[in-house]
Amino acid sequence: MDFFQHFVIGFIMAFAGLLPPGMLNMTAMKTAVAVDKKAGFLFSLGAALIVIPQAFIALYFANYFAKHPEIIENISFLGVIVLFLLSGFFFWLARKKNSKESKIQSSNFFFMGMIMSALNMLAIPYYLVYSTLLESRDILILERNYILFFVFGAFFGAFALFTLFVLLSDVLIKRAKYIARNLNYLLSILFFFLAIFTLINIFNN
Template sequence: MNFIIPLFFGFISAFIGIIPPGLINMTAAKVNHKEGKRNALWFIFGAVIIICFQVLFAILFAKIINRRPDLVTLMREIGFGIFATLTIYFLWLAKKPKNKSKKLNNKSKTKRFFLGVLLSALNFFPIPYYVFISITLASFKLFLFDATSIFIFINGVIIGSFLVFYLYISFFNKIEGKADYIMKNMNTIIGSITGLVSTVTLWNIIKYYWY
């Protein structure tokens, strides 16, 4: 049972974090559409490898923070500032993304693998996301910062990430129209999510100092 819990939460965390249309999963879908499933899978392998290291770094960082309640409070305050700034930026300052149809030239599987590595490495959001997830799970006694739990959790993330990417490349033609609509309104979607997170974070900060 102890093995199932970190695997389950790793899988669910990855599934929720990657399911919204983004640069990596949409690129994987377009590679599959233009070049076939083989190149798309190599792209996914490259992206998942980097996600694996990002999750490991995030959990190790969260382990340090979890030992220091004062750091947890400080991270909440920093997080509130970051998410509040992102909310203002995406809702009022950022330009609307243009729906440009980019052509992908037929590349070798090796180049697609390294493209997946590059795009995944440029995406820094998984690190704070998994720091937050692991600390939250640990606070509810659903996750332990031991080697076994970390290893199993990361495997759950790998499985969840690969599944979402595979769903994108398998059903891209069915979701393409909806994905284009979402991409056009991505600033509003991101701004709303960061606004909600910043509100919850602010409430936790106020509750901490109030009590």
């Protein structure tokens, strides 16, 4: 079991986990559409950096979380609240007739990415569940040195995924102008249904 394998697993887990339309990848794409690609890349970098402590906490304290499942449940509930708040926020943005978002300096989107990624309360439960499953099958080793390689793999996987969405923003502008014009509404609806879906999963577990 080598370190590179843990790096690859971390990369794949982060990339696959962020691939479905969600809070971060859609915002990265929206930023590239509404502002420019530089802002989108900076947002992506900031968001990906927060994956490092999230994945590390999930794996390093896996045994503690297993003994205290109520912590993960509380984190999941916080995630639902954040999704509802984001749904309302993007609906508010969509209702604004004169958006000044394009005047925001691109450098600020790096910190915006960090903040929004930190608000993603569902990241820690995600890494915890799948890393524990892989450990039970002797695919992962939850020891510090191995965890570090996994974590850096997760960072690069997240950044690669966000970057992909930023690059796809060109296709969005050229081939789906209606979506581009109504992206805030679509994000609002997306976050609302993600919150409902997460809430249902919490009560079913």
